[in-house]
Every structure is written in C-alpha cells, then in structure tokens.
Amino acid sequence: MQTLMIPEIGHFALIIALLMALVQGVMPLAGAATRRPLWMAYGRPMATGQFLFLAIAYACLTASYLLDDFSVANVANNSNSLLPWYYKASAVWGNHEGSVLLWSLILGAWTFAVSRFSRELPRDMLARVLGVMGLVSVGFLAFVLVTSNPFERLLPNVPQDGADLNPLLQDFGLIVHPPMLYMGYVGFSVVFAFAIAALLGGRLDAAWTRWARPWTNIAWAFLTVGIALGSWWAYYELGWGGWWFWDPVENASLLPWLAGTALIHSLAVTEKRGSFKSWTVLLAISTFSLSLMGTFLVRSGVLTSVHAFANDPSRGLFILVLLGITVGLSLLLFALRAPRVSHQVAFSWLSRDALLLINNILLVIMTVTVLLGTVYPLLLDAMDLGKISVGPPYFNALFVPLTVVLCLFMGLGPLARWKRTDGRDLLKRSWLAGLLALIIGALAPLLYRGEWSLQVSLGVLISLWVVLPMARDLWVKTRHSSGRLAGAKRLSLAYWGMTLGHLGVAVTIIGVTVVSNYAIDRNVRMGVGDSVELAGYTFTMTELGSRRGPNFLADFAEIEVRRGDSQRTFAMTPEKRLYLARGMPMTDVALRPGLFRDLYVAMGEDLEDGSWAMRLQYKPFVRWLWLGGLLMAAGGILAVADRRYRRTATARDPEQGAAAEPKPKEATA
Amino acid sequence: MKRRLLLLLPLLGFLVLGGFLYQGLSMNPFDRDSALMAREFPAFELTTLEDSERTVDGSLLEGEVTLVNVWGEWCPTCKQEMPQLLDLADRGVRLIGVDYKDTREKGREFLAEFGNPFEVNVFDPDGSLGFDLGVYGAPETFLVDADGIIRYHHTGYIKPEDVRETILPEVEKWRD
Numbered sequence: 001m002q003t004l005m006i007p008e009i010g011h012f013a014l015i016i017a018l019l020m021a022l023v024q025g026v027m028p029l030a031g032a033a034t035r036r037p038l039w040m041a042y043g044r045p046m047a048t049g050q051f052l053f054l055a056i057a058y059a060c061l062t063a064s065y066l067l068d069d070f071s072v073a074n075v076a077n078n079s080n081s082l083l084p085w086y087y088k089a090s091a092v093w094g095n096h097e098g099s100v101l102l103w104s105l106i107l108g109a110w111t112f113a114v115s116r117f118s119r120e121l122p123r124d125m126l127a128r129v130l131g132v133m134g135l136v137s138v139g140f141l142a143f144v145l146v147t148s149n150p151f152e153r154l155l156p157n158v159p160q161d162g163a164d165l166n167p168l169l170q171d172f173g174l175i176v177h178p179p180m181l182y183m184g185y186v187g188f189s190v191v192f193a194f195a196i197a198a199l200l201g202g203r204l205d206a207a208w209t210r211w212a213r214p215w216t217n218i219a220w221a222f223l224t225v226g227i228a229l230g231s232w233w234a235y236y237e238l239g240w241g242g243w244w245f246w247d248p249v250e251n252a253s254l255l256p257w258l259a260g261t262a263l264i265h266s267l268a269v270t271e272k273r274g275s276f277k278s279w280t281v282l283l284a285i286s287t288f289s290l291s292l293m294g295t296f297l298v299r300s301g302v303l304t305s306v307h308a309f310a311n312d313p314s315r316g317l318f319i320l321v322l323l324g325i326t327v328g329l330s331l332l333l334f335a336l337r338a339p340r341v342s343h344q345v346a347f348s349w350l351s352r353d354a355l356l357l358i359n360n361i362l363l364v365i366m367t368v369t370v371l372l373g374t375v376y377p378l379l380l381d382a383m384d385l386g387k388i389s390v391g392p393p394y395f396n397a398l399f400v401p402l403t404v405v406l407c408l409f410m411g412l413g414p415l416a417r418w419k420r421t422d423g424r425d426l427l428k429r430s431w432l433a434g435l436l437a438l439i440i441g442a443l444a445p446l447l448y449r450g451e452w453s454l455q456v457s458l459g460v461l462i463s464l465w466v467v468l469p470m471a472r473d474l475w476v477k478t479r480h481s482s483g484r485l486a487g488a489k490r491l492s493l494a495y496w497g498m499t500l501g502h503l504g505v506a507v508t509i510i511g512v513t514v515v516s517n518y519a520i521d522r523n524v525r526m527g528v529g530d531s532v533e534l535a536g537y538t539f540t541m542t543e544l545g546s547r548r549g550p551n552f553l554a555d556f557a558e559i560e561v562r563r564g565d566s567q568r569t570f571a572m573t574p575e576k577r578l579y580l581a582r583g584m585p586m587t588d589v590a591l592r593p594g595l596f597r598d599l600y601v602a603m604g605e606d607l608e609d610g611s612w613a614m615r616l617q618y619k620p621f622v623r624w625l626w627l628g629g630l631l632m633a634a635g636g637i638l639a640v641a642d643r644r645y646r647r648t649a650t651a652r653d654p655e656q657g658a659a660a661e662p663k664p665k666e667a668t669a
Numbered sequence: 670m671k672r673r674l675l676l677l678l679p680l681l682g683f684l685v686l687g688g689f690l691y692q693g694l695s696m697n698p699f700d701r702d703s704a705l706m707a708r709e710f711p712a713f714e715l716t717t718l719e720d721s722e723r724t725v726d727g728s729l730l731e732g733e734v735t736l737v738n739v740w741g742e743w744c745p746t747c748k749q750e751m752p753q754l755l756d757l758a759d760r761g762v763r764l765i766g767v768d769y770k771d772t773r774e775k776g777r778e779f780l781a782e783f784g785n786p787f788e789v790n791v792f793d794p795d796g797s798l799g800f801d802l803g804v805y806g807a808p809e810t811f812l813v814d815a816d817g818i819i820r821y822h823h824t825g826y827i828k829p830e831d832v833r834e835t836i837l838p839e840v841e842k843w844r845d
Binding site for chain 2: 077154157159160161162163278282285286289296316317320323324327328331332334335338339375378379580581582583
C-alpha cells in the first residue's frame with residue numbers, strides 16, 4: 001500500500017525539529033553568557049516544540065511500517081507484509097536509520113522532561129543545560145538528515161513486498177531491549193549537560209548535585225535494565241545459551257554503565273561532602289562520551305559485530321566528527337575550567353570518602369580495561385601489527401579479579417562513616433559477617449556439588465561479604481521502640497535504594513558464579529521415542545512435526561520432561577524455523593525457566609535417518625544474573641524517590657528559586 | 670601548572686583514541702566483513718536449472734569476469750532486481766545465476782515470467798553452494814574474475830543507480 005504524503009510529512013517534521021534544536025542550542029547559551037533573560041527563555045518552548053516534531057516524524061515512520069508502504073526504502077528493506085504488527089512497529093528501530101531516529105526522539109524526550117521538571121533550577125543553569133542538550137540534538141538530527149534519512153523513497157520501482165526483518169530480531173527482545181538501552185545511553189546526556197553548565201557557569205554546589213543525581217540514577221537504571229534484557233535476549237535467541245560474549249557492542253553498553261556506576265557514587269560524595277567535584281564533572285563527561293562512542297562503534301562498522309547494521313564509512317566519519325567535537329570541546333572546557341569548581345575537603349584514609357574513592361578508582365580501571373580490550377584489535381590493525389581478536393580470556397582474566405577486589409571494599413562502604421571512621425568500630429560491625437561469609441563460602445561448593453572449587457567459594461564469599469554487613473546494619477538501624485516496621489519506615493529511601501542496589505550486585509555475582517561453573521550441556525542425536533538423562537531430568541522425544549507460522553515454516557520436536565521418578569511431566573517444544581522472505585533458518589529454543597535452574601532445549605540439524613541433533617542444557621541459577629540487574633535498577637529508582645530530592649520543589653521561592661542559595665566561597669578558589 | 674597539565678590528560682587520551690578510530694574508518698571494510706574476499710570461488714558440482722542431466726563445476730567461472738547472482742523464486746526482492754540484471758546483461762556483462770533453495774519447476778516459471786539475464790543457472794536446492802558462499806538470504810551478488818577469484822560482494826538488492834555507480838566500474842576494473 002502506498003500512502004501519499006506520510007513520509008514527506010515525517011521528513012519535513014524532522015527538518016523543523018533540527019531548526020528548533022538549533023535555536024535551542026544557540027539562544028539560551030548566548031543568553032546565559034550575555035545575561036539576556038529573553039534569549040534564555042527560548043530554551044523551554046524550543047525543547048517542547050522539538051520533542052513534538054520529533055514525535056511526529058517518528059509516528060510517520062511507524063505509520064509507514066504499519067501500512068506496509070514499501071515505497072519507503074527503509075520499510076522495504078526491513079519489513080514485510082506478513083510480519084505481525086508488533087514486529088512492524090519495532091522493526092522501526094531494528095535498522096540503522098530508524099534506530100538513530102529513535103535515539104534522537106529519546107534525546108528530545110529527555111530534554112522535554114528536563115524542561116518540565118526543573119522549574120526550580122536557576123534560570124541561567126536551566127538555559128545552559130537546555131542549550132547543551134540542544135547542541136547535541138543538532139548533531140544527531142543533522143546526522144539523520146544528511147547520512148541516514150529513514151524517509152527515502154524507492155521510486156518509481158516500488159517493490160511488491162519488503163525484504164523482511166532479520167529473523168534474529170523477530171522477537172520480544174527487539175521490542176524492549178533497544179528502547180531501554182537508548183533511554184540509558186541518552187539519559188546520560190542530562191548529567192553531561194549539567195556538568196557542562198557547571199563548568200560554563202563556574203558553579204557547582206550541593207544544590208547542583210541534588211538536581212543532577214536523580215537524572216543520573218534514572219538513566220543508569222534504564223541502562224542497567226537494557227543491558228540485562230540484552231543478555232537475556234542473547235541467551236534464548238542465539239540458541240546456545242551464552243549470556244555474555246564480550247562482543248564489541250556489548251562492551252559499548254558496559255563502558256558507560258561502569259563509568260555511570262562510578263559517577264553515581266562520586267555524586268554521593270560531592271553532595272554529602274562537597275568534594276570530588278572536578279572528578280564528578282569528568283565522570284559525567286566521560287559517561288556520556290562513552291555512550292556516544294558506543295554509538296560510533298555500533299554505527300560505523302569499525303568493529304565487526306553481530307549488531308552492525310550498516311558498514312558505511314561516510315556515516316562513521318560523520319559520527320566520529322560529532323564525537324570529536326562533543327567530547328573534545330567538553331574535555332578542553334574541563335581542562336580550562338575545572339580549577340574553578342574543584343574543592344578539597346580533608347578526609348581520613350579510613351572513611352566512607354576514602355572507600356568511595358577506591359570504588360571510583362577500581363571502576364575506572366575496569367572501564368579502561370574493557371575499553372582497551374575493545375579497541376585493541378583496531379589499534380594493532382591501525383599500526384600494521386596484524387589482525388587479532390581479543391576474546392573472553394582477556395576480559396575474564398582482568399575483570400573477574402577486579403570485581404572481587406571491588407566487592408571487598410563494597411562490603412565495608414555502607415558501614416563506614418563520612419570523613420573519619422574508627423577502625424575498631426568498623427571491625428566490630430563487620431567481623432561476624434566476614435567470618436560467616438568465609439565459612440559459608442568455603443563450604444558452599446561442597447554442599448552443592450560435593451566437590452570443592454575455588455571459583456565458587458570466592459563467588460559466594462564476596463556476595464555474602466557484600467550482603468551480610470548490610471543486613472546487620474539494617475537490623476541495627478530498624479531497631480525502634482514501636483517495632484521493626486516503624487524502624488524500617490524511618491530509614492530514608494536513598495538508604496533502601498543503596499541496599500537494594502548492592503543486593504542486586506551480590507545476586508548477579510551468585511548467578512555468574514554458579515552458571516559458569518555448574519552448567520551442563522549435551523549434544524545428542526534423538527529420534528521419536530529416544531530418552532536422554534541430564535542433571536536428574538529425563539528428556540523423551542514424543543513427536544516430530546512441522547507447522548506454518550505467519551511468515552515462517554517450522555519443524556518442531558515435542559519433548560516430554562520428567563524430574564527424577566516424579567509422576568508429573570511437562571512438555572518442551574523447540575523449533576527450527578525457516579523464514580520465507582530471506583530463506584533464513586533460525587533456532588527457536590524451548591525454555592523451562594526456574595529461579596534455581598533453567599532447562600534449555602534447542603534443535604540442531606536434521607540427520608539422515610529422521611532423527612535430529614539436539615542440544616540439551618541445564619543452567620542453574622541463570623535467572624539470578626538478570627534478577628540482580630533488575631534489583632540494581634530498582635535500587636537506583638528507589639533512591640530517586642528520596643524525600644530530599646523533592647524538598648527543593650516544595651520549599652522553593654517562586655521569585656528567586658534555588659538561585660538564592662549562597663555560592664560556596666570555595667567555588668572560585 | 671602541573672595540575673593544569675594533569676587536567677589536560679583526559680583530552681590528550683581522547684585525541685589519541687580518536688586518531689585511531691579515524692584510521693580505523695579508512696581501512697577497507699571488506700577486509701573484515703567478507704571472509705571470502707580475494708579468495709577462490711568455493712568448489713561446487715551441481716546440475717543446472719535448465720537441464721537436470723548437465724553438471725557444472727568451478728570451471729564454469731574461468732576465462733571471463735562473471736557476476737554470480739544468488740536468487741530464488743521465493744524471494745520478492747529478486748523480482749525487483751531483475752530489470753537491473755537484464756540491463757547488465759544488455760551491457761555485455763556475463764551473468765551466472767544460482768537458484769537457491771528452490772524447486773526446478775518454480776525456478777523455471779520465475780525466469781519465464783521475469784526474464785532471464787543468465788547464461789546458465791546453477792541449481793542449488795539444498796543451499797549447499799549458498800552455504801559455502803556465506804549467503805544468508807537472497808539476492809546476493811558476487812563478482813568473480815577470470816581466474817575464479819571473488820573480487821566484489823554485494824549483499825541485497827542491486828538498485829538501478831548501483832548498476833552504473835558500482836557494479837559496472839567493478840566489472841571494468843577486473844577485466845584487465
């Protein structure tokens with residue numbers, strides 16, 4: 001079906017959005033520099049208008065997909081009339097052009113949100129924040145319009161049907177994973193803009209941190225969920241049960257996550273103690289820069305990866321220039337202006353400040369480790385030293401020990417006091433937890449499998465070391481004359497958020513440890529009537545057949561599974577699909593999820609005698625990986641709900657707003 | 670002053686990294702994304718679509734620059750691509766088809782309906798040649814030189830402008 005004007009309307013809306021972004025990027029910044037309130041006032045309406053027109057453009061592209069308008073090249077290349085409607089709607093971001101448009105739309109949405117929810121910001125600060133976000137948006141919208149126009153038509157040779165969405169992407173994962181991830185990536189643009197605004201204005205005080213923290217936490221929570229979803233998707237979709245591959249694109253999402261994790265901790269110090277200021281600003285710039293670099297790595301095709309939609313050097317060059325301008329100018333500004341916002345506060349080497357400093361150093365080392373591993377093949381290639389690939393051995397050998405050390409300090413962090421902690425007091429509050437962690441950790445592999453393993457012991461040990469001291473602290477703090485519940489209510493939401501977040505880390509570590517050490521995996525040949533035993537489960541093939549889906553043909557196997565001698569059985573139905581439009585075969589895994597184990601059955605190849613090569617897997621505790629991620633994200637969100645972030649809103653003076661807060665003397669020191 | 674220099678470090682680090690990324694961009698992407706580039710066309714021995722008695726092999730590709738197009742009746746985009754392939758054949762380019770994961774009957778119907786630019790069509794019902802070529806869909810097109818070496822790879826639909834802008838120049842380049 002051809003729709004007359006929809007793509008043109010979308011294209012036009014995109015151009016208007018670019019012009020509005022330009023005004024939003026120039027006027028408020030110029031106004032803040034020359035102290036002209038009228039110019040500064042451009043920020044808010046432009047943010048609203050830009051978001052509106054981006055939404056129109058995005059809606060137009062979605063409409064072209066839903067209406068099967070194959071005269072639009074983007075639709076013809078990535079959709080098909082047989083595709084179910086929900087995949088048509090999400091196929092919009094299953095390709096290069098559409099995903100950059102989604103990126104821009106989300107940036108517009110964050111900008112709009114900032115313009116709505118920051119009414120108590122001082123006018124010049126808001127003007128600078130919106131201005132910086134406007135400039136970032138100019139860059140991306142220009143990128144879309146110049147190199148990646150999603151509304152390009154295929155005229156006059158309109159294809160009769162589309163080439164179809166890559167079958168790998170035809171999954172629930174496509175619907176949720178990219179939007180979440182982008183919400184995280186792009187969300188860091190807010191704290192980035194705050195950091196640049198602080199450098200430009202030469203002002204970074206406790207109020208600044210109180211504004212910046214909630215935005216950072218929310219972006220971080222989205223990124224956490226996005227990464228967890230990506231890992232979950234890869235696990236069941238790629239057909240062999242891996243959950244993290246150290247693929248360049250996975251690393252590209254992990255990099256801003258690690259830097260962002262350092263940032264939310266450094267922000268805590270800046271808010272509570274007024275120190276680490278220039279460090280916080282540098283982390284804010286780095287986190288968003290790494291998000292941008294992730295976009296560059298994925299979109300340019302510089303590194304080969306399963307995620308690369310398009311290897312187009314001209315696009316790569318455009319993003320690299322964009323990256324160079326954004327990051328280069330920010331870091332230059334940082335080098336010139338950081339002394340104006342920096343501030344030294346003394347603290348003892350045994351204090352929460354010091355522990356958080358160590359946390360930051362470790363997280364930065366981890367970030368650099370992953371960054372080096374990711375770009376190392378490129379560096380060698382560029383220097384003509386040959387082509388190599390850096391695989392999981394490198395990453396595991398460095399990342400795992402660093403995580404262990406990080407967790408050792410993490411256990412103590414919540415117990416320590418700001419500025420100075422009494423060593424004996426810290427010991428008193430942690431020795432029992434340490435001892436328990438040590439004993440349980442040492443025994444855990446023996447009890448679970450009857451065989452000792454250093455890796456498992458260490459994994460359990462550090463998880464407990466993170467959780468137990470916190471649990472003790474919680475027990476002490478909820479002591480209250482009218483009962484535990486009243487005591488629990490008295491604790492701040494920020495405290496609960498921190499507890500939940502750290503618990504999430506421990507849960508993920510348990511998951512990683514157990515599934516890496518105790519997963520069982522068997523490749524077998526099975527025909528109808530054959531039985532195979534695996535980890536106490538009996539798998540019997542009862543039927544082989546074929547069926548027709550909306551846009552694929554499938555061979556399926558019906559497997560009856562029985563646990564031990566139990567009477568009850570359940571069925572698992574893996575499929576091997578052939579997607580018609582691309583003639584591409586796909587494995588559709590059968591999963592039996594559980595909190596303590598997953599059963600995983602995938603069909604391999606059709607063997608001559610009517611039997612099939614089957615892959616059976618037993619994956620203990622694999623769900624804990626993603627459960628931990630969700631807990632971390634929930635912790636981040638919970639902390640945002642803390643009362644102190646609402647205080648500025650309720651106590652604000654409409655005339656002066658928070659601008660009336662005195663400038664700290666040290667700001668110019 | 671020392672502190673100033675320290676603050677410049679992040680910028681310097683980024684500039685170095687950016688330089689490498691820039692260099693990465695200008696490296697030939699085909700070195701990375703097609704393992705078959707500059708390799709010999711994979712060996713095959715299959716019957717032709719036209720004649721189930723006639724068997725062809727790699728010698729089919731020797732002696733002249735040839736475009737090998739992987740297509741199938743089930744592939745709607747292949748129908749869209751036909752006018753461009755016919756155009757190429759008119760301009761004197763030698764084309765060989767690979768009828769991929771198809772039935773003989775449907776493949777013949779397709780050529781009868783949409784035209785046949787191919788000198789001959791290799792019939793690949795199980796997709797074995799397609800597999801060796803690393804094809805994951807159709808259409809895909811390979812340029813093979815007179816010595817049977819793959820010189821260029823085009824994934825997906827050949828657009829009308831691709832004929833003049835990329836395909837013909839590539840053919841010319843490898844003719845000498």
